[in-house]
Amino acid sequence: MRIISYNIQYGLGIDGRYDLARIADEIRDGDIIGLQEVERYWQRSGMVDEAEALAALLPDHHWVYGANLDMDASYRDEGGRLVNRRRQFGTMVLSRFPIISSRNFPLPKFGTLDQHSIQQGLLETVIDPGTGPIRFYSVHLSHLCSETRMPQIEAILDILRRAPAEGGAWCGGHPDPAAGWTEGEMPPMPRDLVLVGDMNCTNTSPEYAALTGPMTGRYGRLCNTDGLVDAYVAAGNDENGGSSNPTGSRIDHCFVSASLRHRVRAVSIDDTATGSDHWPVRVDLD
Template identity: 60%
Template sequence: MKIVSYNIQYGLGQDGRYDLERIAETVRDADIICLQEVERYWQRSGMVDQVALLGAALPEFHLVYGANVDMDASYRDGAGRLVRRRQQFGNMVLSRYPITTSRNFPLPKRGLIHQHSVQKGLLEAVVDAPGGALRIYCTHLCHLCPETRLPQIERIKEIIGNAVAEGAAWNGAHPDDTAGWIERPAHPMPEAFFLAGDMNCTADSAEYAALVGPYAPGFGRLVTPAGYVDAWVAAGQQEREGDTRSGRKIDHLFCTAPLSEAIQSAWIDTASIGSDHQPLFVQIQPR
């Protein structure tokens, strides 16, 4: 199974062209695709629904979208009829396997006056993958500074850590099923997960240490109680190796320790020019 994380910069490539077909071709061979900076109805990208266009370009994939920026973009047509439309910006997960349930969580945000501050979120998708269900999390942390990202990481750890106990989007018996709530069995929330995204931080940062544990000379990483493992390192790469944007590796894929043992390889597609980021791929053997 192949997983990819890719900040697509709303389809704007290094050549100055907007090209979602190029994005789709870059990730088509993956089984699970985690995209950041996917938008709907922005003037800069041609007032198109990028979720619909990417879905049409990848018709064999199930998909969910989590809008974190959500503003009115409705208008009146020539006859005066209201055309409902939302201007949105967020994360997207596509999967060859069914996405049984999904939730989207807002992350902490600071209201700033002189710097651009954008609402960020964590998109959860429970995937019915071969060998057992997986939780897939897709996120994009704040670009400003560690002080804005560290609270977001703590919230992510809380969400992921509570997920199994909370259950999926719905669970439990309903006292009166005449309302039609119990149309299908509740899906269990699996222990195994991947966390993918543009973390806007490198392996020598406090944010990275908050996820995988502090570095102890002579011992390596002291894994946090939450048990996050960097899939890049599990594949045999060095923490500080790689470049996903402007000479730094700020895009990451983390997973649980049992999943890390199944990782076969990890690589960065350095030839792709579809965004200002390079996509990060991880190959794992079926469980």
């Protein structure tokens, strides 16, 4: 199973062209794909619904979209009829396997006076690739500084911890089965998870340590038995190596629950991709 994480910079490539078809070709081999910076109805990208457009270009994938920045973009047509439309910016998950359920969580936002600060969120999906269900998350963290990202990391860790106890999208029975609330099988909320996204931080940051465990001078990284592991490292790569964008830093990551670390077979970063100012990260799992 191939997992891909890609910040597509709303389709704007390093050559200054908007080209969603190019993006689709760069991720077509993915079985489960987490995208960041997917927008709908922005003037800069031609007022395109990028989520719908990407889904049309990848018709064999199920998909969900998580709108984090959400504003009015409605208008009246020539006949005066109101066309309701939202200008949105967020994350997306595409999967060759059915997406059983999804939730979108807003993350803490720092209100700035002069610097640009946007609402960001964590998109959760539950997917069963045939080997048992997993939770798959796509996220994009604040670009401003470590201090604006740390509250987001803390919120993410809380969400990840709570999920199994909260249960699936619905759980339990209902006093009146005929009411239809328990249509279909009860959806799962598994413990195993994969978290991908543009974290805007490297392995030397406190955010990375909060996710994976502290670094010690004598014993190396102290990963927890019930915590997260950097898939790049689990695949045998040097934690200090790699780059996920032309600036030379590895800020796009895939973290897996410790229970999945032995299923990581390979991680590669496609530095030939030109569809964005980031490069796709590919993770192969058994």
